[in-house]
Amino acid sequence: MNEFDKIFKQKLEGYTETPPPExxxxxxxxxxxRTAAEFFSAYKYHLIAAVATIGIVAxxxxxxxxxxxxxxxxxxxxxxxxxxxxxxxxNLSAPMALTESESHNQNPTELTFESKSxxxxxxxxxxxxxxxLNDTTICGNELLIHGIDIAKIKASDDLVLxxxxxxxxxxxxSYGTHALTLTNGNSVKIxxxxxxxxxxxxxxxxLCYGEKxxxxxxxxxxxxxNDSYYSVAKLNAGKYELSGxxxxxxxxxxxxxxxxxxSNIMFDVNVASKLNYMVSTKANYCSGKNGELTVKSDxxxxxxxxxxxxxxxxxxxxxxxxxxxxxxxxxANSCVAYDTVLVKDxxxxxxxxxxxxxxxxxxxxxxxxxxxxxxxxxxxxxDFEWLVNSMVVSTDYNFEYEFTGNGKYExxxxxxxxxxxxxxxxxxxxxxxxxxxxxxxxxxxxxIGDEFTIKYNGxxxxxxxxxxxxxxxxxxxSQQIDDYWNxxxxxxxxxxxGVYFYVITATGENNEKLSxxxxxxxxxx
Numbered sequence: 261m262n263e264f265d266k267i268f269k270q271k272l273e274g275y276t277e278t279p280p281p282e283x284x285x286x287x288x289x290x291x292x293x294r295t296a297a298e299f300f301s302a303y304k305y306h307l308i309a310a311v312a313t314i315g316i317v318a319x320x321x322x323x324x325x326x327x328x329x330x331x332x333x334x335x336x337x338x339x340x341x342x343x344x345x346x347x348x349x350x351n352l353s354a355p356m357a358l359t360e361s362e363s364h365n366q367n368p369t370e371l372t373f374e375s376k377s378x379x380x381x382x383x384x385x386x387x388x389x390x391x392x393l394n395d396t397t398i399c400g401n402e403l404l405i406h407g408i409d410i411a412k413i414k415a416s417d418d419l420v421l422x423x424x425x426x427x428x429x430x431x432x433x434s435y436g437t438h439a440l441t442l443t444n445g446n447s448v449k450i451x452x453x454x455x456x457x458x459x460x461x462x463x464x465x466x467l468c469y470g471e472k473x474x475x476x477x478x479x480x481x482x483x484x485x486n487d488s489y490y491s492v493a494k495l496n497a498g499k500y501e502l503s504g505x506x507x508x509x510x511x512x513x514x515x516x517x518x519x520x521x522x523s524n525i526m527f528d529v530n531v532a533s534k535l536n537y538m539v540s541t542k543a544n545y546c547s548g549k550n551g552e553l554t555v556k557s558d559x560x561x562x563x564x565x566x567x568x569x570x571x572x573x574x575x576x577x578x579x580x581x582x583x584x585x586x587x588x589x590x591x592a593n594s595c596v597a598y599d600t601v602l603v604k605d606x607x608x609x610x611x612x613x614x615x616x617x618x619x620x621x622x623x624x625x626x627x628x629x630x631x632x633x634x635x636x637x638x639x640x641x642x643d644f645e646w647l648v649n650s651m652v653v654s655t656d657y658n659f660e661y662e663f664t665g666n667g668k669y670e671x672x673x674x675x676x677x678x679x680x681x682x683x684x685x686x687x688x689x690x691x692x693x694x695x696x697x698x699x700x701x702x703x704x705x706x707x708i709g710d711e712f713t714i715k716y717n718g719x720x721x722x723x724x725x726x727x728x729x730x731x732x733x734x735x736x737x738s739q740q741i742d743d744y745w746n747x748x749x750x751x752x753x754x755x756x757x758g759v760y761f762y763v764i765t766a767t768g769e770n771n772e773k774l775s776x777x778x779x780x781x782x783x784x785x
Contacts, residue, residue: 401433404427406426413442458516486513537561551604557591575589609676610633611683626660627658648669686699701781761778
């Protein structure tokens with residue numbers, strides 16, 4: 261257990277339910293700053309899994325996307341949503357895996373909204389009677405004046421006059437204000453305004469609590485919002501970010517243009533309510549796999565996930581070991597809440613001893629007991645048995661023993677409290693000079709038996725230690741007896757639990773060739 265996790269464990273030790281936010285704020289102040297190398301080492305598997313997941317999702321998305329790219333488009337015309345409904349029924353035959361529908365909801369294809377007709381609606385002609393001709397604003401670049409002779413109108417060079425059956429059609433070469441002079445001396449101003457067709461796109465209209473809405477607008481030089489209660493931030497040309505939306509239904513209105521030339525878009529956005537939940541834990545007993553974690557909520561939960569892998573639909577996880585768990589709660593429209601909790605280790609019994617050879621008797625040894633209970637040295641109610649080659653020879657706390665002759669002896673300490681049991685053993689090779697080699701070591705950072713350390717009584721002229729996996733892969737090598745194996749491979753990666761083989765070759769001070777082979781069990785508890 262690294263320093264980061266130790267601090268986390270200490271701060272969460274007093275809680276069996278989700279602690280209040282100020283506890284996490286206090287924890288963050290005490291966390292040591294990690295280097296980039298430390299962060300990658302701690303979370304390398306999570307990062308690799310994340311990259312792999314992104315690749316898989318991207319491949320699936322490409323396979324299912326239609327040939328023409330789809331975006332959520334809302335226009336000023338009558339809009340109809342494109343039907344993309346799918347079967348979201350539960351797959352009860354696979355309770356520990358996401359259904360196809362749930363997996364799709366995590367990375368939904370963007371919904372597409374289109375107008376009923378793909379052809380633009382023709383712009384109606386702007387018409388005015390000659391008797392009512394005054395200064396006016398026209399949406400577009402054409403004006404039809406009824407009941408007037410073309411000879412009675414004088415226009416600027418930017419206007420084109422065309423005689424029609426009912427009067428005169430005036431076309432503007434450019435938008436803006438132009439003057440018309442009638443032969444009777446009257447003059448009017450005609451302002452032609454470009455009619456902008458506003459289009460907007462959004463990735464989705466169902467948001468999670470506190471989520472911001474990104475909107476892209478097209479076809480308008482400027483827009484206005486009905487921002488009486490939410491905030492609008494312009495990110496760049498045509499791209500906006502809306503924040504502060506209310507839970508429930510929000511009606512969004514986007515407007516471009518002024519007065520009678522204005523057009524707008526209206527659509528609804530639904531924001532999920534904040535999830536109220538509680539995470540509770542049941543302590544793991546005796547370093548086994550019997551801890552529990554339960555998520556309860558006043559709202560429907562789609563599923564829960566812990567440490568990025570195990571999934572539960574009812575929020576109940578059993579068979580857990582002690583440790584810190586990252587909880588992911590998926591609810592509403594694939595919204596996610598995160599929490600971090602500690603499953604404690606109740607009655608954590610950790611047997612351990614150290615052996616010392618008698619300075620005057622080469623066959624006499626003292627075995628000092630360093631067993632711990634719940635990270636404490638208080639073992640008042642713990643029973644002990646000392647075994648030599650599987651035979652019980654003592655029930656004392658510490659143990660002194662004289663071996664009967666040269667050879668290899670397995671010395672084992674068994675600690676028991678009720679039905680909780682822990683064992684530790686060493687192989688003692690009794691010769692004129694001997695190696696003392698542990699049979700078990702527990703590199704979990706608790707300061708007890710964290711290293712595989714070999715001891716030797718006497719002087720060595722040379723020394724060589726190699727440790728292998730069952731498959732024959734070399735995981736540790738040293739030519740210094742003071743070196744130890746800390747349970748790491750290549751200096752960074754944690755070796756998995758299991759049995760490893762060691763080979764020792766050495767030369768004693770009298771040029772005696774020494775060798776020893778055996779196994780050691782690595783346990784992380």
